[in-house]
Amino acid sequence: MLRISNRHRVAGLVHDGLTRTKTRIPPQVAQALADKAHSILRANLNSAAEAIRLHQLLRDAGVRAISFKGSSLALIAFDGLGIRHSKDIDILVAPAFVDKASKTLEAAGYRRFEPVPGLSQAGLKTYTQLRKDYAYKNSEKQIEIELHWRLFDNQLLMPLSASNANTQLVTIGDATIPTFSDDDLFAYLCLHGALTGWFRLKWLADIGALLVGAGPENILKL
Numbered sequence: 001m002l003r004i005s006n007r008h009r010v011a012g013l014v015h016d017g018l019t020r021t022k023t024r025i026p027p028q029v030a031q032a033l034a035d036k037a038h039s040i041l042r043a044n045l046n047s048a049a050e051a052i053r054l055h056q057l058l059r060d061a062g063v064r065a066i067s068f069k070g071s072s073l074a075l076i077a078f079d080g081l082g083i084r085h086s087k088d089i090d091i092l093v094a095p096a097f098v099d100k101a102s103k104t105l106e107a108a109g110y111r112r113f114e115p116v117p118g119l120s121q122a123g124l125k126t127y128t129q130l131r132k133d134y135a136y137k138n139s140e141k142q143i144e145i146e147l148h149w150r151l152f153d154n155q156l157l158m159p160l161s162a163s164n165a166n167t168q169l170v171t172i173g174d175a176t177i178p179t180f181s182d183d184d185l186f187a188y189l190c191l192h193g194a195l196t197g198w199f200r201l202k203w204l205a206d207i208g209a210l211l212v213g214a215g216p217e218n219i220l221k222l
Contacts, residue, residue, distance in 0.1 A: 002032055008201035009085040011036040016083050037082065044081040047071055050143050051089050052175040054108060058093075061104045064162045065178075066092045068188065072170040072179035077209035085202060088135075088144035094163040095128075095149040102134060102147060110136035110145055151188060158191060160184065186210060186222045 005011045015037040018025060048071040058065045067090065074084040093101045102112070111117070114135035115127050133148040151158050166181040180188060186207070193203040211219055 002029060005033070006036070009087075010201050010205055012040040012083040012085055013202075013205055040085050041082040044071060044074060044084070044086055046141070047086055047089055047143060048081060048172050050138075050141065051177055052172055054089070054091065054105070054145070055175075055177050057104050057108055058091075058101060061100055063093055063097045063101045063104065065101065066162045066165055066167060067170075067177050067179050068092060068185065071172060072177060073185070073206060075170050075172065076179070076182075076185070077206055084206070088146055090133075090146045090148060092148040092151065092160070092162050092165070094161045097162070098128070098134075098147065098149050105136050105145060105147060109138045109140060111139070112136050152191065152195065158184075158187060182210075183222065 001014075002011075005014045011033060015033040017023075018030075018033065051067055051071050055065055055067070069090045070086045070088070071081060074081050074086065078084050091101070106112075112134055115124070115131075119127065128149065130153065132150045132153050133146045136145040136147065137143070138145075149161065151160060160180075166184055167178040168181050169176040170179050179185065189203065189206055189210070193207070196203070198204060211222070214222070
């Protein structure tokens with residue numbers, strides 16, 4: 001069970017469910033789940049703080065950015081940062097602002113690792129035509145960023161950018177960060193899960209959590 005919950009990145013959800021239902025499980029399993037849940041919470045708090053910092057830096061640089069998945073989705077779907085596992089911070093900008101956003105991330109301590117540094121301008125141009133994002137890592141903070149100019153490699157799928165997407169604000173402490181509207185968020189999660197073959201239960205759990213309390217009319221609409 002531990003192996004499966006870690007594989008599907010739902011250890012926080014499993015721990016929360018077992019705690020709420022007061023289910024008796026072997027002590028060593030309960031401790032392992034608790035440790036994993038605490039690890040998820042610590043990582044998500046650090047990630048949320050970093051998302052706030054980066055959004056402020058991007059705003060100062062004149063770049064409109066949208067966060068999706070990560071902290072914003074955790075707060076919308078699960079009403080907190082202690083349940084949903086998150087691997088990185090996803091940020092969407094308009095294609096025309098990718099270079100400026102990239103320089104802002106590098107000034108903030110991030111280094112690009114995908115595509116590899118040193119790629120020629122012609123290589124970068126080809127990459128941006130075929131792919132959807134650059135990947136960065138801050139080695140000191142151990143946080144990864146995906147800087148998107150579109151949501152999917154296939155340009156015909158959900159062609160949203162930071163310049164034309166409908167958004168809502170998510171409050172984190174005293175700050176707010178923009179994310180997709182409920183309709184676009186739901187559509188994105190369905191497409192993302194389908195394209196990856198739903199190989200993690202985490203992605204189905206996200207959709208289930210979004211639908212909780214939505215009501216029949218809103219569920220039918222979505």
